Amino acid sequence: MAFSSTGSIFLELFLVILFIPIPGSCKGADSITPSVVIEDPETIVSTGEIYRLGFFSPQNSSNRYMGIWNNVSKESVVWVANRDKPLLNDSSGAITISEDGNLVLMASNKHILWSSNVRNLSQNTSVQLLDSGNLVLRDNSNGRVAWESFRHPADAFLPTLQITDNNRTGEKVVLTSWRTLENPDYGDFSAGIQASAIPQVFIWNGSRPHWRSGPWNGLILTGVTDMYAVYLDGYRLTRDEYGTVSFTRDYYGNILMKIILKPNGSFVQTMWDEARRNWNVTWVAPIDVCDVYGACGPFGSCSLRNLPMCSCLKGYEPVNYEEWVKGNWSGGCARRSALQCDRSDSSSDKSRGDRFSMLANVKVPDFIEVTVGRKDECEGLCLRNCSCIAYSHDPGIGCMFWRDSLIDVRQYPSGGSDLYVRVAYSVLEFVFVLDEQRDLKVIIIVPVIAGLTVISISILAFWFWRTKRNGTERKRKKQAYPLDSSEMALRDDVVEVSLDELPLYSFNTLAKATDHFDTANLLGKGGFGLVYKGKLANGKEIAVKRLSRESGQGLQEFMNEVVVISKLQHRNLVSLLGCSVEREEKMLIYEFMANGSLDVLLFDPSQGILDWEKRFNIMQGIGRGLLYLHRDSRLMIIHRDLKPSNVLLDEDWSPKISDFGMARIFGGREDQANTARVVGTYGYMAPEYAMRGRFSEKTDVFSFGVIVLEIINGRRNTSFYDDDMALSLLEHAWRLWNQGNFEEFIDQRIYSPSLVAEIIRCINIGLLCVQEFPDKRPTMSTVLSMLGKEIAILPSPEQPAFTKKPTRNHLLSSSSQSHETTGSLNNVSITVIEGR
Structure with a gap:
């Protein structure tokens, strides 16, 4: 009996210990009943263990909130109860069902901070957390859902x-x-x-x-x-x-x-x-910026493919032309010519009715009115109503009409709808005049064309004879590789390119070198075409860039690159070995770079890790290459498309800038220019270039700054839609910089306490390069002096381009965290941030 009694005592003690609540453990399965109290840090979890209800503290805060989060991560909060009434530094909160049947959150003094606040409930209620993330309060007396979190969502x-x-x-x-x-x-x-x-x-x-x-x-x-x-x-x-x-x-x-x-x-x-x-x-x-409501004001259309991005709809002109040319488009546009409906009855132009101008692939304007109708009926319905200023049609909607204003119109490369804007006859009148005079023009033009054709044939015959003779002489020169004796046939559209100083390769030579352009030798591809690895008969490895016949831009870039890079010699620029223009094929031959492009090594997780020493040397090498282009070559050259995929690494991990198809040469005292054709890659384009087509050496400095930050962080600028409110790498870097949380920005694969000071210095340099205004950015010579520590004390950067302006709360919170770049770094702590 003594043994039995002792065993019974031990059994009871074991059961008591077994059911003692463990901090952070689940109180029950997925429900709360009147007899259950969830005390911080206890939780309940949905049946499928997808969502959890309990207490949490936001990042950098000690306040406690009642909330629901994805079970995979406590930082993935999807609902908050006491949003405006936190438990201030208090971990004694409790969740339960009150005497009136409501779900409540209480502080330690039993004061109710939050309640589901449903009237006329029975005292027989329960709360359940569903696998959908919905928290429901049921009145068990009638089985109905009296309250649910999905009817009161957060963010x-x-x-x-x-x-x-x-x-x-x-x-x-x-x-x-x-x-x-x-x-x-x-x-x-x-x-x-x-x-x-x-x-x-x-x-x-x-x-x-x-x-x-x-x-x-x-x-x-x-x-x-x-x-x-x-x-x-x-x-x-x-x-x-x-x-x-x-x-x-x-x-x-x-x-x-x-x-x-x-x-x-x-x-x-x-x-x-x-x-x-x-x-x-x-x-x-x-x-993007065109997606923001009314970016171009009333009667304006936004398209990132245009320069500038805002334009007035046909028949409209800027309300304030001076503000419009400055890039302030908020005032929008106004009608240029009165519609037929707006004219007096005595107008002599009454017979000339209004027309419609089509704008394809758009997000249709706001303030839509709808009428059931087929597409072919919409135009007539709009014309018969003088207040109708535009129409569109969608099979699932019918005819859409607009009366007073056309706001928030943007164009897409594809998709969207077709918008038909009502315009005065006079706006399109010149089109119809041309149609009426077409027959007369044909009578005049045809004989002229015939005469010009005879003259052109004579000139071409003479040109072919000269080209053949020059080709024979060129073959005797040393720079023509004697690997294939097949005769070249240069097309007339590249005759302007001076090839006298550049070795020529035949198509057959390059086809043999690349195993007839086998996909196994494919190194990469871009807007220009495909790049293949090849090996010449003498064993030399090469990279062959082959112009795609479908490329709409390749010819211009081909000629530009031949002219630019054939004149350049620098250890941080890829060498152009020659070119081929034969069989309607255009190819450029470069030195082969054994370690491929920087973007693959930085952003592809399957690749090996670049250590900090290699990354820093790559920064310096890119900088030296840019300095040569900007200052040390015979003429200033602006690259305009600097990005990691255009930085190649040789067998010693030395960087070499490539792809000069977008480059521009400056002569004399030129140092900046405008272009109507913006080229390059979004994410690396400076704001003055992307928005207004204005470029200078500071355009390349901006691109360099983006690359520096990408090298440090290990992620792309353009794909950094993070869960921490930063929509780009620049914004992420700027926020952490203002918080003094430098180490969070560093790629954890290269993090080392001994390297922190040097890496922070490089973050500072990167942020200086991506400042919004060109005159604030340093030149490449200054950047290299900063990297080499010839300039010891660095200035504080201003806000980068393409980042939102700080709110008052942000300014207040960051003002206490100001820092000196050259000061002590001992107070910097490591904070792991997991995005919501």
């Missing part, structure tokens, strides 16, 4: 959550951004559906529209071209009998997906990558 749009609008009652369900990354309080931006004639999704900054999706046509939001992609399918819009319009996304299976409305007013969609254990960004809006 996250999850599958099956509905954003709603009812014009009759004014009731809306909207998302609201956090105030800042560290503060879940209600921010400036909200997002929801607008239940007009044709519903649209909006992001508002206060009461002003910030972004608009374009109208819903039953399948997609027509102004979101990415919705044609598979991963954005599955959205659904419904309208019930009470007038409530609901927009939702069907459940997304086993894939975790969320769209967060960021504090800066952007939608960022991410999906969980289980293999890499991180969130991948799959969609962002606004995606």
Whole structure:
């Protein structure tokens, strides 16, 4: 009996210990009942262990909040209860069901900070966290859902959550951004559906529209071209009998997906990558400056393919021309010529009716009116109504009309809708005059063309004879490689290129060297064409850039590169060995670079890691190459397309700048220019060049600064749609710089405490190079002096281009974190940030 009694005591003690709550453990399965209290840091988890409810503290904050987050990461918060009433430095909060049946959050003094606040509940209620992320309060006396978190969302749009609008009652369900990354309080931006004639999704900054999706046509939001992609399918819009319009996304299976409305007013969609254990960004809006609501003002159209990006619709002109040319397009445009409807009855031009000018592939304007009708009926319906100033048609919507204003029009390369803008007859009159005079012009032009043709044939015959003779003489010169004796046939469109000092290769020679351009020898491809690895008969390895016949820009870049790079000799510039112009083929032959391009080594995780010593040497080498182009060559040369893919590495990891197809030569005392044709790669283009076509050596300095920051961070500028509110690498770097959190920016693969001071110095240099205004950026000679520490004390950088202006809260928080670049770094701590 004694043994039995002792065993019973030990058993009871074991059971008591077994059920003692462990900090951070689950209190129960997925539910809360009146007898259950969830105390910080306890949690409950949904049945499928997808979402968790409990307490959390935002980044860099000790305040505690009741919230729901994806179970994969506590930083992936999707809902917050007490957004504006945090537990201030208090970890004694509790979640339970009160005596009136509501779900409540209490402080340590039993004071209720937050409540579901439902009236007329029975005392028999329970709360359940669903696998959808929805927290529901059920009245068990009748089985109905009395309250749910999906009806009171925070900043996250999850599958099956509905954003709603009812014009009759004014009731809306909207998302609201956090105030800042560290503060879940209600921010400036909200997002929801607008239940007009044709519903649209909006992001508002206060009461002003910030972004608009374009109208819903039953399948997609027509102004979101990415919705044609598979991963954005599955959205659904419904309208019930009470007038409530609901927009939702069907459940997304086993894939975790969320769209967060960021504090800066952007939608960022991410999906969980289980293999890499991180969130991948799959969609962002606004995606660029043209996506911001009304970027070009009333009657203006925005297109990043144009220079400048804003233009007036046909028949309209800038309201304020001086402001327009300065890049201030907010005033928009006004009609240039009166419409037929606006003329008096006595006008002699009454017979000349209004016409329509088509603008293809656009996000149609806001303030849409709709009439059921076929496409061929829309024009007549608009013409018969004097207040109609434009129309469009969509098979899922019908005829769309506009009366007072055309605002928020943007053009896409493809997708979107066709917009027909009403214009006065006089605006298009010259087109019809040309049509009427066409027959007369043909009578005059045909004999002239015939005479010119005879003269041209005679000139071409003489030119071919001269070309053949010059080709024979050229073959005798040393610079012509005697690897193939087949005769060259130069096409007339490259005759302007001086090839006398450049070795010529035959097509057969290059075909043999590349195994007839076998894909196994393919090194890369771009807008120009394909690049192959080859080996000549003498064993020399080469890289062959072959102009694609489908390339619309290759000929101009081909000729430009031959002229520019054939004259350059520098250890940090790729050497052009020769070219080939034969069989309607154009090819450039370069020295082969054993370690490929910098972008692959930096951004491809399957590649080996570049250590800091190599990265720093690459920075210096690129800088020396640019300095040669800007200052030390015979003429100043601006590269205009400097990016990691155009930086090649030889067997010793020395960088060499390549691809001079976009380069421009300056002569005499020139140091800057304008162009009507902006070329290059977004993400590396300086703002004055991208927006106004103005370029100088400071344009290349900006691109260099972006590359420096990419080398340090290990990620692309253009793909840095992060979960921490930064929409580019520049913005991410600037935010961390102001916080003094330098080490967070450093690629953790190369991080070492002994290297921190040197790397921070390079971050400073990179930020100096990407400042918004060209006169603030250093020259390449100054940059190299900074890298070589010949300039010991570095100036503080100003705000980079393409980053949002700091808010007052940001200025206040960062003012206490100001720093001297050359000061002590002992107070810098390492902070691991995981994006929401």
